[in-house]
Amino acid sequence: MWQNLIKQILVVVLMTPLLTGCWDRLEIEDRAVVLAIGIDEAKPGDEKETSNATHLLNQESSNKGLIRVTVQIAVPGRIPLGTGGDTGGPADQKPVWVLTSVGNTIEDGLMNLQQQLADRLFYGHLRVIVLSETVAKKGIQNENDFFRRQPQVRRTVWMVVSKGAAADIMNATPQLERVPSLYLLATLEHAREMGKLPNIFLGVFFSASSAKGQEGTVPYLELKKESNIELAGMAYFKNDKMVGTTTALQIGHYMAIKQLNPGGYSILQEMPNSHTNVIFKTTHRKSKITTTIKNGKVFATIRCQVEGDLTEKSDEKVLVTKNNLIQLEEKIKKDAEKGFVKFIQQTQEDGSDIFGFGEFVRATQPAYWNKEIKTKEKWESKYREMNVDVSMHVKIRRIGTKTK
Secondary structure, X not given: OXXXXXXXHHHHHHHHHHHOOOOOOOOHHHEEEEEEEEEEEOOOOHHHHOOOOOOOOOOOOXXXXXXXXXXXXXXXXXXXXXXXXXOOOOOOOOOEXXXXXXXXXXXXXHHHHHOOOOOEEEOOOOOEEEEEHHHHHHOOHHHHHHHHHOOOOOOOOEEEXXXXXXXXXXXXXXXXXXXXXXXXXXXXXXXXXXXXOOOOOHHHHHHHHHXXXXXXXXXXXXXXXXXXXXXXXXXXXXXXXXXXXXXXXXXXXXXXXXXXXXXXXXXXXXXXXXXXXXXXXXXXXXXXXXXXXXXXXXXXXXXXXXXXEEEEEOOOOOOOOHHHXXXXXXXXXXXXXXXXXXXXXXXXXXXXXXXXXXXXXXXXXXXXXXXXXXXHHHHHHHHHHOEEXXXXXXXXXXXXXXXX
16 A cells, blocks of 8 residues: 555656746747847947946946947837738838947847847847958957857858948848848848858858868858848858958859859850850759879869850850850860869968868878878968869750750
8 A cells, every 4th residue: 555655656746847837938028039140340439338237347448359239139029920921010110120239249249238128138030140341350259159159049040241331231121021131041041042152051150160171151241222232252261260252153163163052153155256145054063072192292183064054145146056065165164264273272372271172181181181280270371382173074955945
């Protein structure tokens, strides 16, 4: 009898923790949901805006290293729902609230911002982080550390560099989307789907930056006059500092070298033996990278195959024949090889191996790496001296329904 009583007591004791309910619940209305964060360099005089929330008594704040943090906070009940975008409120009410604060670090800036809000800042729905070019060039070690340690920030967040002020993008009002951060997110996601941008979200950037033989890249954006956002290229880093940018077409070069598909970039070429311009659009890429060591120097060989379609010609009377197609493929091949080599040399001058050649050396030549390289800093100097040979093969698969 006493054994059954003990069993019943144990069951009750074990079930008690399961009946406690949501003791730590936090209603969504009590959260300040951050959708986007912009980080700029503070201007002279901005130190007056700093709060004493994180500063000791009588501690003066210096303008050296101050940053301005701008956030987009979702307003409950105003985010468009469904296909009609009905929010249930007046149409002139903005779905996001843009706030800004100043701090010595990003944590300091956000804590100062928290002093202005009744609700707790929540980063679980953060989608985009915008860094101004000035901040990126000075170094983002503090920002990287904060977002790595913040458990609410997902690794699928997009981090981008803005050609101008990040606050301008935070305050942009695009016509195609009522929520600015969602429009910016759609710009990046659709570019990735169309083959115009590699999948370089925050987690990929962290992984590349942490590798000994590779550096990280992020999208490089420019805000236009009508609040539309142009994908101007990629910003690439050396350790935690931005050291250069690419053009939009060089994104295609990067994706070809890295064998990233689908192909989405088109080039304008002149048909051989004529004054007719044609458009060649890349549809598929294949690439093979090999590295060898000769006399203590690193040699890299890139074999790249690009397939695409002839989508347009400026003169309908000019015939597209097998002979001039072969000549056109050869012309595209030579121009592409020159463009690839020029792009790689540009990153070598900046000491930023965004292609991961160092990781190929580390994987295939471990004895050489462990003896001669060992560190990320040593590979940066070796990368500047590395010889690269690029060999292209271009194939035009389709020329449309008409040849004349």
